[in-house]
Amino acid sequence: MLGIFLRPSADREVRVGTLVRDAPGVIMFEVDDSYLRLGRERPIVSLAWHGATEQETLARLRNRGDKISHGRILPPYFDNLLPEGALLELVEREFGTGSFDHYDVLARLGGDLPGAIVARREAGEPPPKRLSDEAVEAPVTGKPISFSLAGVQLKFSMHGDTHRLTAPGADESGDVILKLPSNKFPGLVENEYTSLQLARLAGVNVSDARLVDMKTIQGVPEKFRELGGYALSLSRFDRAAGNVRIHTEDFAQIAGAIADDKYFRWNQETLLRSIKRFSNDPIGDVLEGLRRLVVDVMLGNSDGHLKHWSFIYPDGRHARLTPAYDIVSTLTYLHDTMALRFNGTKDPKIVDTARLRRIAPFIEVDLRVLEREMRQTATRALDTWPKELKGLPASDATQDAILSRFGSLALVREVRPSMVRGHDASTAPAEKSSTAKVGETDLPE
Numbered sequence: 001m002l003g004i005f006l007r008p009s010a011d012r013e014v015r016v017g018t019l020v021r022d023a024p025g026v027i028m029f030e031v032d033d034s035y036l037r038l039g040r041e042r043p044i045v046s047l048a049w050h051g052a053t054e055q056e057t058l059a060r061l062r063n064r065g066d067k068i069s070h071g072r073i074l075p076p077y078f079d080n081l082l083p084e085g086a087l088l089e090l091v092e093r094e095f096g097t098g099s100f101d102h103y104d105v106l107a108r109l110g111g112d113l114p115g116a117i118v119a120r121r122e123a124g125e126p127p128p129k130r131l132s133d134e135a136v137e138a139p140v141t142g143k144p145i146s147f148s149l150a151g152v153q154l155k156f157s158m159h160g161d162t163h164r165l166t167a168p169g170a171d172e173s174g175d176v177i178l179k180l181p182s183n184k185f186p187g188l189v190e191n192e193y194t195s196l197q198l199a200r201l202a203g204v205n206v207s208d209a210r211l212v213d214m215k216t217i218q219g220v221p222e223k224f225r226e227l228g229g230y231a232l233s234l235s236r237f238d239r240a241a242g243n244v245r246i247h248t249e250d251f252a253q254i255a256g257a258i259a260d261d262k263y264f265r266w267n268q269e270t271l272l273r274s275i276k277r278f279s280n281d282p283i284g285d286v287l288e289g290l291r292r293l294v295v296d297v298m299l300g301n302s303d304g305h306l307k308h309w310s311f312i313y314p315d316g317r318h319a320r321l322t323p324a325y326d327i328v329s330t331l332t333y334l335h336d337t338m339a340l341r342f343n344g345t346k347d348p349k350i351v352d353t354a355r356l357r358r359i360a361p362f363i364e365v366d367l368r369v370l371e372r373e374m375r376q377t378a379t380r381a382l383d384t385w386p387k388e389l390k391g392l393p394a395s396d397a398t399q400d401a402i403l404s405r406f407g408s409l410a411l412v413r414e415v416r417p418s419m420v421r422g423h424d425a426s427t428a429p430a431e432k433s434s435t436a437k438v439g440e441t442d443l444p445e
Contacts, residue, residue, distance in 0.1 A: 181228030194394035
């Protein structure tokens, strides 16, 4: 049995409920009466369980439909707290060959989860001991892994300052995410750093990032040093000074999306409408979301799925978009497509303001405001990226791929037609909107 708490600081916590796994393997989360009795002032765990009225909120909190699972995975909210890919594999290797599932992983990592959630074992057997004699290579921290960071890239939670990175101590959580080089995607660290800087130039609020020389990080296995000279250090927006935790949740948690559902459960307009509905600054955050959409189109980021969008609750009650994170130009790695459909298409080349006209009533934001923001964001990118890219560390292939795609984008044709291939300056109008029909050139899934 795991107790689930909201713990904004070391000396303050609110019990939310209990996560129980029974003998047949059914896992169920039940909300505590003490949390229900807090009324409308209770701190929010998930917007999936928050209604427009107190009666609706209580009904959602008591509903077991999205709080029960069977087999290896957890109910969607909790499964999305766990790492994916390389970090999850490292944790599972520490378990060895015993029988375990995501419930055991949550119990193992429950002291340093994303946001302010803490999962603490209160009854039952501890996670299985390692039964294999196979050696497990020590992680970068030099300690068994005791934190969870969502995503497939290998990353670690650390304490950071301008000179060194160290592992958190007991009852502490890291304030820095350290991303290591990838053998599957060469130059990924430099690519992400570059992409974040370009997004900032286009007007996006991005996470603070810096490149760290791998030689200065103690405990990095040699196989990672061979993959690249730098790691990427990102300040955690869900942590503050004094071991304070600030609650967050990603949009996959809100949507109840597990695994690849993060690409399909919502489309881009549903995402923007949810921002409008839930944010404490609805117009400001919708425009921020639109800027990120434009940047993804112009960078060629095909991995902007639901787990790469999050809300933060600075006061525990009111949601705002977090700074942007996990922005990467995937042009040299993946197919040139969009992670989420936008008005019926996943083809970034036909995205322009004409598509905004069809979805503005659904988002409930003035079309003129949306169009202006979309054009201004694209213009800022076109004005700054060609010059600034020269001083950024992404590979020549990545830089060339970003700059060469401008001529194929309908949005660029609209705001700066002189950059489009085959343009005749003597006959072209000042602005032109694409007339492509929704879904006309959709790429295959």
